[in-house]
Amino acid sequence: MEYLFIFIAYFSGSVPYGLILTKVFGGIDVRKIGSGNIGTTNVLRTGNNGIAAATLFCDFFKGFLPVYLASRVGIEGIYLYIIAFTAVLGHVFPIWLRYQGGKGVATALGVFWALSPPLGVFSTFMWLSITRFAKISSLSSLCIFTLSPLFAALVLSYPLALFCCAIAALIYWTHRSNIQRLLVGTEKEIGESSD
Numbered sequence: 001m002e003y004l005f006i007f008i009a010y011f012s013g014s015v016p017y018g019l020i021l022t023k024v025f026g027g028i029d030v031r032k033i034g035s036g037n038i039g040t041t042n043v044l045r046t047g048n049n050g051i052a053a054a055t056l057f058c059d060f061f062k063g064f065l066p067v068y069l070a071s072r073v074g075i076e077g078i079y080l081y082i083i084a085f086t087a088v089l090g091h092v093f094p095i096w097l098r099y100q101g102g103k104g105v106a107t108a109l110g111v112f113w114a115l116s117p118p119l120g121v122f123s124t125f126m127w128l129s130i131t132r133f134a135k136i137s138s139l140s141s142l143c144i145f146t147l148s149p150l151f152a153a154l155v156l157s158y159p160l161a162l163f164c165c166a167i168a169a170l171i172y173w174t175h176r177s178n179i180q181r182l183l184v185g186t187e188k189e190i191g192e193s194s195d
Helices: 002-013 017-026 040-046 049-072 077-092 105-115 117-134 137-156 158-174 176-184
Strands: none
Touching: 002 049, 002 077, 017 040, 017 049, 040 049, 049 077, 049 105, 077 105, 077 158, 105 117, 105 137, 105 158, 117 137, 137 158, 137 176, 158 176
């Protein structure tokens, strides 16, 4: 059963909703605009907030659902964490796009909510709060995945904190170009030409 859910989690995570939605409803290949990323931040650059919101919703739930369903059938412990991590890996390395996917933020938030609602609330609140003032998506994302292991260790559990560290490492890797731009002060705000 555990291996079946690992398989399901990867293929759920790998569905490129940002690409599908922009092509179907906007007639645009989101990979050919802005940063070329398939996630919500780049979809916003199409100028269609509805498609961007739908992308966020779908990317969130493709992480949430496999983990939630796995927990409902009694899968727990290390296997549940592997399923959760695999869902995010699916988004970052989707088989359908030759393993060139998104940065994993919305899918990771979905996973957090499925594993621990308090962690989900904390991470979402921090992302919204930081984004409101900084207006830089990558900075908000890097902050919440830096803070989530600390929150998990202090409030929840050490195994969950270790899982958050693994997710944070993946998110930092997917944001390596953003980190370079943040360091030199050239990172753009949400809606501008580069994420």
